[in-house]
Amino acid sequence: MRKTPVRMCAGCGERKDKRDLIRVVKSPEDVVSLDLTGKSPGRGAYICPDAECLKLARKKRRIERSFKMKIEDDIYEAMQQQLSGKSE
Numbered sequence: 001m002r003k004t005p006v007r008m009c010a011g012c013g014e015r016k017d018k019r020d021l022i023r024v025v026k027s028p029e030d031v032v033s034l035d036l037t038g039k040s041p042g043r044g045a046y047i048c049p050d051a052e053c054l055k056l057a058r059k060k061r062r063i064e065r066s067f068k069m070k071i072e073d074d075i076y077e078a079m080q081q082q083l084s085g086k087s088e
Contacts, residue, residue: 007046010062011053021046024079026067032075034082043067051083 005018018038025035027042035044045066047053054076057063064071 009048009053009057010045010066011047011050011056014048016048018046020048022049022083024063026069030069032063032067032069032071034079036082049083051080054080054083 006015007018007021008015009021010024023035023038023040023044023046024032025040025042025044026032027040033040043066045057045063047057047063058076
């Protein structure tokens with residue numbers, strides 16, 4: 001039996017099955033975006049598919065800390081838009 005991978009949400013901090021979370025990826029070119037496929041190359045952080053978790057992660061700067069870089073507001077806005085569109 002295979003072990004299912006578990007990741008921690010950068011927003012709420014809950015540990016969940018990797019498939020239930022959305023990956024935020026920092027590409028080798030330092031571009032941050034949502035990776036809905038989970039296969040894009042680069043460093044990843046995970047958040048719940050919930051806009052509130054993204055707000056929490058933004059407020060606590062958890063994604064910025066895991067990528068060791070500043071993330072601009074417009075990138076957060078774009079990710080927020082993508083999450084809102086996905087949940088409907």
